[in-house]
Amino acid sequence: MAGGLVALLDDIAAIAKLAAASLDDVSAAAGRAGAKAAGVVIDDAAVTPRYVVGLSPARELPIIGKIALGSLRNKLLILLPAALILKFFAPWAITPILMAGGAFLCFEGAEKVLAPLFGGHHAEEAATPTDPAELERTQVSGAIRTDMILSAEIMIIALNELPALSIWMQGIALAVVGIAITIGVYGVVALIVKMDDIGLALARRSSALAQSVGRGLVKAMPVVLKALALIGTAAMLWVGGQIILHGLEEFGFATLPHLVHDTAHHVAEAVPGLGGVLEWIVNAAGAAVFGVLIGGVIAGVLHVLPKKH
Numbered sequence: 001m002a003g004g005l006v007a008l009l010d011d012i013a014a015i016a017k018l019a020a021a022s023l024d025d026v027s028a029a030a031g032r033a034g035a036k037a038a039g040v041v042i043d044d045a046a047v048t049p050r051y052v053v054g055l056s057p058a059r060e061l062p063i064i065g066k067i068a069l070g071s072l073r074n075k076l077l078i079l080l081p082a083a084l085i086l087k088f089f090a091p092w093a094i095t096p097i098l099m100a101g102g103a104f105l106c107f108e109g110a111e112k113v114l115a116p117l118f119g120g121h122h123a124e125e126a127a128t129p130t131d132p133a134e135l136e137r138t139q140v141s142g143a144i145r146t147d148m149i150l151s152a153e154i155m156i157i158a159l160n161e162l163p164a165l166s167i168w169m170q171g172i173a174l175a176v177v178g179i180a181i182t183i184g185v186y187g188v189v190a191l192i193v194k195m196d197d198i199g200l201a202l203a204r205r206s207s208a209l210a211q212s213v214g215r216g217l218v219k220a221m222p223v224v225l226k227a228l229a230l231i232g233t234a235a236m237l238w239v240g241g242q243i244i245l246h247g248l249e250e251f252g253f254a255t256l257p258h259l260v261h262d263t264a265h266h267v268a269e270a271v272p273g274l275g276g277v278l279e280w281i282v283n284a285a286g287a288a289v290f291g292v293l294i295g296g297v298i299a300g301v302l303h304v305l306p307k308k309h
Helices: 004-035 040-051 055-091 091-117 120-127 130-159 165-191 196-203 210-250 255-270 272-307
Strands: none
Touching: 040 130, 040 165, 040 210, 055 091, 055 130, 055 165, 055 255, 091 130, 091 210, 091 272, 130 165, 130 210, 165 210, 196 210, 210 255, 210 272, 255 272
C-alpha cells in the first residue's frame, strides 16, 4: 500500500512539473508574441478615444467598458478559434482575410480624410443620431467593428510568433495575449478620457502644485483628445496600408512595398543619428499614403459611382 502511495505521489509530482513547464512555455510565448504586436496595440489605443468624444462624461467609462467587452469577445470567441483553424487547416487564407480587413481600415480612414475636402462631412453630420442612447449604440458598434480588424492583426502577429507548441498551448497563449492586451489598451484609454476629471480633482486640492497640475490637465485634454482623433485616423490608414503592402509582397507583387522600404532605408542612411526613427516615420507615412489611395478608391466605388446611375 505504501509503495503504491509513493508511486502515486511521484506521478502527481511529475504531472505538476509538466504543468509548470507548460505554463512557463505559455507565459514565455505569450510575452514574445505580445511584444511583437506592440505596434498595432499602440494604434488600437490611439483609435479608440475618438469614439467617446462628444458623448456625456458620465457615460465615458461605461462606453469604454462596453467596447472592452466587445473587444474580448472579438479576440476570444471569434478571432482566437478562427486564427487557430486557419493556421492549422487553411494557412493560405490568412493573408487575403487580413488584406480585406486592411482595406476596410483604409476605407474608414480615407473617408475621414477626404470627406471635408468634398463636403461629405455634412452628410456625415446629418446621419449622426441625435438620440443619446442611439448615438452611444452607434459609437460602441463602430468601435467594436474597428477593433475587430485591429485585433485580428494583433492575434495573427502573435500567432506567427508562437513556437511549435500544441494547438491547445497556442490557444492558451493567444488567450493570455488577448486578455492582457485588452486590459492594457482599454485601461490606458479609460485613463486618457478621464484625465480631465483627474485634473478637476487636483485643481480642488489645497496644494498650489496640485492645483497648477490640475488646471494644466483640464486645459490640455481637449487638445489631447483632438490630437488622438487625428492620430487614430492616421493609425487606421497606416495599419491598413501596411497590411495590404505586406500582403502584396507575400503574393509576389513586391514593387510598391520595396519602393516604400527602400525609400525609408535611403532616408535613414542620409541621417545616421536619427536613422531608425526616420526609417519608421517614412515607412509609416508611405503605408498611410497608400492607405488613403486604396481607401479613396473604395469610397469612390461605394459612394460616387452609385450616384451616377
